[in-house]
Amino acid sequence: MARGVFPSGRLELVERYAGLLAGAGVERGLIGPREVPRLWDRHVLNSAVLSEWVPPQVEVCDIGSGAGLPGLVLALARPDVRVTLVEPLLRRTTFLEEVVSDLGLGDQVEVVRARAEELHGQRRFDVVTSRAVAPLERLLGWSMPLVSPSGALVAMKGSSVAEEVDRTRDELEAWGCADPEIGRLGDGVLDEATWVLRVAWADPASVSWPPQRTGASPAARPGRKSRRGGRRGRPRGRS
Template sequence: MVSRETPGPAPDLPAWLVGRDRELAEFTALLAGAGVERGLIGPREVPRLWQRHVLNCAVVADPAEGLVPEGSTVGDVGSGAGLPGLVWAISRPDLRVVLIEPLLRRSTFLQEAVDHLGLGARVIVWRGRAEGAGESVHGLDVVTARAVAPLDRLLDWTVPLLRHGGRVVALKGSSAPTEVEGAAQAIARWDLRDLRVVAVGSEWVDPPTTVVVAQRGAAE
């Protein structure tokens, strides 16, 4: 894939991302090039890819935040352009990631990006809807999603893919508290515990990334 757009130089990165800057820059260039050409990213997003998209996702996987445990197998539902799944896979070599995406043009981009970045040993692209993935993708430690659906629907798609004791880590905006209130029935139905809304990455992104975190049942 050839990049025709320039997302600008990489900003200063958190210390824990030292050594991952080249791969993150390559992925950002793919988003600015093929991602724009194929309609996965809007052209106006190119100048702010680093802040609004790449770092916005990366800060959630900061080991110091403890939201994505070491060695986790992660499912990214509705992965789209690989946000946050590919960003996490690049940022955290200890993770295994399944990118779940139903649309062909998006899943094709994801597979090409995985191949280009040399992530094939740890990253799988699974083409299909999350609600039909249970037989092939299950027992995950973490399931994430970004800008996919309101929380009540999102929980019905994501929680079945988790092992008991696994966690949902959903990237949300300022509407997160309201969405949590509206998802009360789904939260009870799936026996979600320790649910909280947290803001992360305030030193690196403005506004910080808002995340809804919850555990499926008791820890094993």
């Protein structure tokens, strides 16, 4: 199955990375030992199919990269993109730097030890990715200030992503986001498909830098119901 999502010239590197995850990744607590038997389907291939929603030759930022999922896998799947892995914990960035060096990806992948907020106003990217980092309301605050006016947040989410979008409608509006796009990736490749969420700016021309949300947070208003409470995110496939 790996041949269907990775370039043939990268398969050896992907296998080496999987070996590092199963070895040093487990030893350092980045991957649980019970995850090793399902490492390919649940982690490697699961992250690789995200490349379907990444345009060609763009700058990608992966926040909370952890062991490199999905950012490092995305770099392996897409030699045409540049990837910045943002991770605050030293033991994780040490692992990522070692892997990038071992795989010879130094010209394509940058490792930055920082929280996403520390890059606000300093860096911006065409695509900002994440995998199970935080609920959407918090993820918007960390990610959107890093998204260029023509770019998008592209996050891996669970199967209840439509309900999560519905709960976060006010916050999406406060950030000036367009209606989110939800998709299911990996059918025919994965045992369990990957759900992905794409959030772009509603009006790229009006995005200030760094972007700021407007209004008070809905979460800070006890008992307040969303003005669009009956509207659900609608999954839309993307070829």
